Amino acid sequence: MQLDKATGAKCFTFSASALHITQANDAHAPLIRVGSVPGYSKRGKRFSQAADIGHVNILEICAKIRRNMLSQNTTYVAYMVFKLGPRFYSFDFPFQEASFGVAGRQSTRQVCLQGYVEDGDGADVPPRKHIVPSSYSIYNHDEVPPQKNVVFPRKKAGGWMEVELGEFHNEGGDGEVSISLTETTKPKSGLIVWGIVIVRSTPSVSNYLS
Template sequence: MDMPAACEIDRLPEDLLEHVIALTSPGDAFRATAVSRAFHAAAESDTVWSRFLPNDLPRFAKNEIPRRPPSTTKGLFRRLADEPVLLRHKYMRMQLDKATGAKCFTLSSSALQPPAYSTLVPVGSDFDYSKRGKRFLQAIRIPYYLPGPDIRAKVHRNMLSRNTTYGAYMVFKLLDDRSYGLDLPLHEASFGMAGRESIRKVCLYGYAEDGGGAAGEPPRKLILPSWYPTRCDAIPPMYDDVHFPRKKTHGWMEVELGEFHNEEGDGVVSISLIHTSDARPTVIVWGIELRTI
């Protein structure tokens, strides 16, 4: 790759350039490699990437990181950012946010606390989330006649990156099912430390999408399942404060359960989804993702 001609800043000592780049972010360091030859050399150094790589990485499952890991710190960072890594107990996966270096986690169905009498079901081989770990090849089925869905999970706070805001996203799908009445059933979602939870109303029926409006503010549309007894082109005003899912692939959806800003300290971060109405869909829950926002 041809590099731009040298400039005055390139006359700085390499260790000083490394120090400056290390004060930025992984995303900035990736871009810095295209500035000049001096920046490229500094941005590739282990000195820089050792600052971006978390110093409290959890223990991974056997053979997740090869016996001969990437030869550079940047190579190890990219390995952890490009593909999730299974943790030792195999109920969770971890992946680094490529832009910030923060740790992100995926909790499999085995890491969740579902209602009694729910069952485990396999997910299709074409499900793009089923990579990295056999426990991610199954999901929880919560039928409509159970008092749910009540989904709960816990994560130790010290596993999360400090000074980072996380969103909790449940990945699920609905089965073609009966419904009770014409009102959309609501659930209460929470995410956070005890007494500091982010609480919101959530509806699992259908999914929301932008409607393609003008002036950069497209109206939100509500797409309901084909088997639902009513039709609705736009989200009714009575549901303005309700969070609806977003459609993903192969019939799966994700809904944000809340936000949590992780600071210093120990403790347990809880995630829950509790039904608050009589109408209950049959839900297949694959897992919960904790991502930076």
């Protein structure tokens, strides 16, 4: 747990070892050493490791936290910090589903891990979304469906990316918040996950992440 530098709101980071990641035989994805991740001020052995997700048919990444571990009457946003491995494929389409469960209510959105978004050159230019081609051409799609409502990651330093999984308002209480990212329709491989960060929702989260 950390505190937002500007507001004092509680923030939380799930390391890769603290996430529930579905693998064959229910084994946790193997951890690899990645050292420090630029832009994320966390220390300790578990934060110098990432989950290396190889070939899977079902991808499920889950995290849960008690609502009383976060600040009351505060809106939070969750990000997954990850990168694509050198031999990744099939994280473009079908899109992945990110979901939030809070007090019996669930919200979902689609995300595309095999891509990134960059801001336009001016205020009137909309952000541009890009699909990253796999080194395996047989897994690339000539056409990807329209992406207006699909959330794309933003590039960070060191080849890492950050994708917004969703936003929720914490009213307090003893309930649980569940966060997940899933895709269960086709084989995929080459995802390296550092963790999931829950921070107070602001126009910029750099107070916590830098």
